[in-house]
Amino acid sequence: MATFDRLLTPLRVGATLLPNRMVMGAMHTRLETLDRPHERLAAFYAARAAGEIGLILSGGFAPNPEGVMEPGGPLFNRAEQLDEHRVVTRAVHEAGGKIVLQILHAGRYAKVPECVGPTAAKARINAYAPRALSTQEVRATIADFACTAALAVQAGYDGVEIMGSEGYLINEFTAALTNARDDEFGGSFAGRIRFALDIVRAVRAEMGREPMLIYRISSIDLVEGGMSGAETAAFAKEIEAAGADLINTGVGWHESAVPTIAACVPRAAWRDAIRNVKEAVSIPVMASNRINMPEVAEELIASGVADLVSMARPLLADPDFAKKTRLGMADEINTCIGCNQACLDRIFTERTATCLVNPRAGREIEFAAGKAKQPKRIAVVGGGPAGMAFALNAAERGHQLTLFEAHARLGGQLNLAKVVPGKAEFHEMLRYFEVRLERLGVAVRLGHAPTAQALASETFDEVVIATGVTPRVPDIVGVDHPKAVSYIDVLTGKVEVGARVAIIGAGGIGFDVAEYLLGDAQEALDRGVFFRAWGVDPANANAGGLTRVDAHGAPRRSVHMFQRKAQPLGKGLGKSTGWILKARMRQANVMMTSGVAYDAIDDEGLHYRVDGKPHVLAVDHVVLCAGQHSNRTLYDELVARGAQPKVIGGADVAAELDALRAIDQAARLAMTL
Missing domain, CATH: 3.50.50.60 (FAD/NAD(P)-binding domain)
Incomplete structure (x- = not known):
């Protein structure tokens, strides 16, 4: 059994002692747009704190109105907002966790007409062109960051993270691509990094020494005119000197033409860029992006790449990631497969985030915990995503499950997906289901397609049909x-x-x-092949870390x-x-x-x-x-016999194979029985 000694070792960050090296990274959820937003956020973060994650980084809050991500986006700049934030921090602390507030000014990425930037250069991913900040407005923005940091401490946060990566405002100042200013905040390298350094100094002065001050640096910009690796290292040293306790590493800009977190990106692909930052400073450095299993995280720390690991989507997939790691249950971690379907794709289309493999994520208050009052004997026919998800969730509630699968192994269409280059993470999804079903005592009958008569003869209390689809x-x-x-x-x-x-x-x-x-599925896992195909210079010697695209063979x-x-x-x-x-x-x-x-x-x-x-x-x-047709033959036969089976997944709707809908539907049905 793998051990994770380094991952589980406490670490002091400034004046704060973290219980382990696992961090929930910041991500947008849009939960604030729903009803009972603070209750939802509190339940969301508290579940991760109870799962023993060492530190939580909140989603980004703008320090002023022009810095919000979108109209009505998270903004924290008034004392009147303290109580709503205290709902969240109190819930996290009562669950035994620590949480810091990320301060994020979206800059020219802000989807509001009044967006601003170092210059008036428009981002290709935004319909709005920014207004260039005056020198006086730059100084006022620095003060706004400090004000939000002070409010965060009053609200009970354990510190703040200053978002200086991913192409947002601070990153726009540090890159020559977007900073052609001729005042003290532009021009030379020293001028371009001054905005970031002044923010760190102002925040530290406002908060004092006790709260954590984390700076998220862009370890590799992946855009023409971005920083080189040497500049990034020099910048990191200055950030440390300005008063940061910890440096978190980001990768790429949102407008970069290089994938950074999708499943096609090899695990821990950006380790060289992170190591470049780590070797430049003496304060702890945090790795991020495509770290979804404790083995990967442990190796990054053991090899000296980083001191901590940030995992955002993996904590959507499994809030108990850290606890399972500590208990030697890594094989039961519900692994993030990097699909982005329920998190980023929903955020980018103005919906709230959840998770394909964990539909409870972001919806904690909608899924009641606890056992069923009257356990039932339930048959599930079909061992694809819907059938497995239903069996798992129903078994966790105390029901007695028998899962029938006509083929020699579980998985259904997942067994097709896992062989596609860039989709190897589906192996982890199958591993999770197989291990959990066994541990929960679900009776799995492979190579068995029961008839309607056979199901009736075994006197099941409920029959759930998850027989999937047939190709059209x-x-x-x-x-x-x-x-x-x-x-x-x-x-x-x-x-x-x-x-x-x-x-x-x-x-x-x-x-x-x-x-x-x-x-080739195996080639797709190779960092060298990935970098050549997308024109990435792993040494980050050039501005932005880019080089010519060199596709690997015909x-x-x-x-x-x-x-x-x-x-x-x-x-x-x-x-x-x-x-x-x-x-x-x-x-x-x-x-x-x-x-x-x-x-x-x-x-x-x-x-x-x-x-x-x-x-x-x-x-x-x-x-x-x-396309596909729903395979409803067994369902129709049962209905004809007077039974009332439930139908889920592709057997219910086959318009397009959709594991997201199937797993969500299965989990919700399990909650109602």
């Missing part, structure tokens, strides 16, 4: 030709696909199949994607990850055609029309990714 076979002449194959046959390796491929359907499955046909296959809809392919992909997939397709010279009418599949290949004009594409195989 499109109505195309020659769809039974040997060249036509299902995505299931491709991803299971049943069919060895040729060098020239057409993919019919450009939803999530179509893009996954394209990734699978183009790449694509394994020639791929052409098609869809019926007359709109750009990939429009329905995730907000935070879709651009990555589309960039990968462009790099591999994947052809994409929309507005297609399919005529036939034959020895010549795929016959199709666009705007009435016929075409023939010579291919070795045509992969069918044209």
